[in-house]
Amino acid sequence: MNIARVGNDRMDGAEDRAQAIHDHLRDAIVDRRLAPGAKLSESEVGALFDVSRTVARSALQMLAFEGLVRSERNRGAFVANPSPEEARQVFASRRLIEPAIATEACARVTQADIEAFAEHLREEARLLSERGPNARRAEIKASGDFHLLLASVGGNAILKRFMEELIARSSLVIALYGKSGASSCGHGEHEGILAALRDRDVQRLSGLVLHHIDHLEADLDLRPKDGLALRDALQMPG
Amino acid sequence: MNIARVGNDRMDGAEDRAQAIHDHLRDAIVDRRLAPGAKLSESEVGALFDVSRTVARSALQMLAFEGLVRSERNRGAFVANPSPEEARQVFASRRLIEPAIATEACARVTQADIEAFAEHLREEARLLSERGPNARRAEIKASGDFHLLLASVGGNAILKRFMEELIARSSLVIALYGKSGASSCGHGEHEGILAALRDRDVQRLSGLVLHHIDHLEADLDLRPKDGLALRDALQMPG
DNA sequence: AACGCGATGATTGTATGCAATCTTCAGCGT
DNA sequence: ACGCTGAAGATTGCATACAATCATCGCGTT
Numbered sequence: 001m002n003i004a005r006v007g008n009d010r011m012d013g014a015e016d017r018a019q020a021i022h023d024h025l026r027d028a029i030v031d032r033r034l035a036p037g038a039k040l041s042e043s044e045v046g047a048l049f050d051v052s053r054t055v056a057r058s059a060l061q062m063l064a065f066e067g068l069v070r071s072e073r074n075r076g077a078f079v080a081n082p083s084p085e086e087a088r089q090v091f092a093s094r095r096l097i098e099p100a101i102a103t104e105a106c107a108r109v110t111q112a113d114i115e116a117f118a119e120h121l122r123e124e125a126r127l128l129s130e131r132g133p134n135a136r137r138a139e140i141k142a143s144g145d146f147h148l149l150l151a152s153v154g155g156n157a158i159l160k161r162f163m164e165e166l167i168a169r170s171s172l173v174i175a176l177y178g179k180s181g182a183s184s185c186g187h188g189e190h191e192g193i194l195a196a197l198r199d200r201d202v203q204r205l206s207g208l209v210l211h212h213i214d215h216l217e218a219d220l221d222l223r224p225k226d227g228l229a230l231r232d233a234l235q236m237p238g
Numbered sequence: 239m240n241i242a243r244v245g246n247d248r249m250d251g252a253e254d255r256a257q258a259i260h261d262h263l264r265d266a267i268v269d270r271r272l273a274p275g276a277k278l279s280e281s282e283v284g285a286l287f288d289v290s291r292t293v294a295r296s297a298l299q300m301l302a303f304e305g306l307v308r309s310e311r312n313r314g315a316f317v318a319n320p321s322p323e324e325a326r327q328v329f330a331s332r333r334l335i336e337p338a339i340a341t342e343a344c345a346r347v348t349q350a351d352i353e354a355f356a357e358h359l360r361e362e363a364r365l366l367s368e369r370g371p372n373a374r375r376a377e378i379k380a381s382g383d384f385h386l387l388l389a390s391v392g393g394n395a396i397l398k399r400f401m402e403e404l405i406a407r408s409s410l411v412i413a414l415y416g417k418s419g420a421s422s423c424g425h426g427e428h429e430g431i432l433a434a435l436r437d438r439d440v441q442r443l444s445g446l447v448l449h450h451i452d453h454l455e456a457d458l459d460l461r462p463k464d465g466l467a468l469r470d471a472l473q474m475p476g
Numbered sequence: 477a478a479c480g481c482g483a484t485g486a487t488t489g490t491a492t493g494c495a496a497t498c499t500t501c502a503g504c505g506t
Numbered sequence: 507a508c509g510c511t512g513a514a515g516a517t518t519g520c521a522t523a524c525a526a527t528c529a530t531c532g533c534g535t536t
Contacts, residue, residue, distance in 0.1 A: 254519095
């Protein structure tokens with residue numbers, strides 16, 4: 001089982017160009033180069049990637065399906081601005097799905113998987129020690145990829161796709177409502193999760209995963225922000 | 239067979255036409271007017287619904303995203319032909335998600351919800367007593383809608399969307415691998431589920447839901463069909 | 477007869493043009 | 507000053523044209 005490649009690292013080439021653009025934009029949203037509320041016009045995206053509006057439109061439609069982009073008729077597409085309620089639902093869904101994935105992963109994990117995890121954690125640690133916004137962005141993405149790696153090992157392609165969506169939306173939520181801003185606080189917990197996985201200790205693993213999600217959610221301030229409610233309602237960029 | 243009842247129920251002049259076509263095709267797939275493997279060419283779909291290929295293509299892309307349609311570059315789109323492994327994953331996902339939804343629904347259900355369920359069950363019973371393929375189709379769809387109703391009451395929009403996808407794919411799986419063909423065997427179980435929901439008996443409800451899914455899956459014959467393997471690999475229609 | 481191979485038709489991939497709709501803002505009246 | 511109105515500009519919605527790619531089939535060679 002090839003879990004080393006969580007995302008399709010293979011660049012466009014002969015592949016679907018709309019898919020490639022979708023992946024680029026998704027990454028940009030996930031590691032917060034694109035802020036919630038930012039406008040993504042078809043012409044602009046098309047010009048940026050040197051394709052026609054047709055292809056750009058297709059990519060935006062995919063993002064809209066995942067809930068990363070909200071598109072309004074005759075108005076345009078905007079990076080999603082999840083409400084506190086949506087944020088709660090994202091984490092409720094993760095609390096439901098991730099422990100199950102972890103449990104399944106426990107039964108299926110191979111030595112090669114363990115090593116891929118270890119390598120991934122080394123990368124996370126390296127990014128954590130680096131300075132600069134680029135390292136921060138890479139760290140955010142890597143943190144999410146850890147969970148996707150787990151989903152890969154779990155072996156259920158459907159749940160893995162659900163997780164991809166949930167991870168992406170989590171990034172948005174954390175960007176909007178995170179108190180500490182650093183989602184990195186969870187890195188140590190990733191280590192613990194890997195250890196439990198290596199020991200195939202289902203109970204401990206499940207508990208750690210749940211705890212990890214709780215910690216992520218505990219870092220959020222989901223109180224409705226007074227001044228921003230109107231701006232959110234009007235869908236203005238940040 | 240008339241998939242698109244053209245010139246009919248006001249094809250949403252204001253709303254998105256691609257979405258309307260998506261919904262029609264989805265229904266057609268779910269209640270098996272469109273068999274797994276059937277080809278859906280852009281021109282054909284466009285002609286059927288009297289729109290350009292652009293719009294038809296958009297609808298097909300949505301279906302591909304949900305896993306109901308598999309589209310291959312330069313070849314076309316086909317109604318999905320889920321493998322036994324995919325079938326198992328669909329039901330594994332449902333076993334994970336539906337009890338959680340039901341539990342949440344227990345806490346949130348209102349009297350109006352109960353009555354909506356009761357009405358729905360009466361409709362299911364009526365369809366069950368009727369004869370003819372149309373009634374069968376409607377029954378299949380109604381059976382799935384019961385679960386979506388539960389997801390609505392559950393109140394988590396994300397999980398509800400996941401369920402929509404899982405229900406649709408379940409229909410495909412049952413069409414392909416169902417032994418009895420009648421997914422109706424579960425109607426009585428729906429009654430039991432509603433009763434437990436009315437009593438707000440979380441334990442019983444959860445158990446009944448799980449049992450129900452088990453029964454659905456038990457009706458499947460997931461052994462790989464020898465002669466069809468090649469045809470599946472070559473993606474030939476029916 | 478079997479195989480390779482190129483012409484041909486069918487289908488999707490993409491770009492572009494026009495129509496429809498929304499936003500903005502200047503101009504006018506109250 | 508405020509609000510209304512309507513014209514101009516910007517953006518999406520959709521259809522169509524053309525290019526690229528794939529499947530099919532006939533034909534010639536072995």
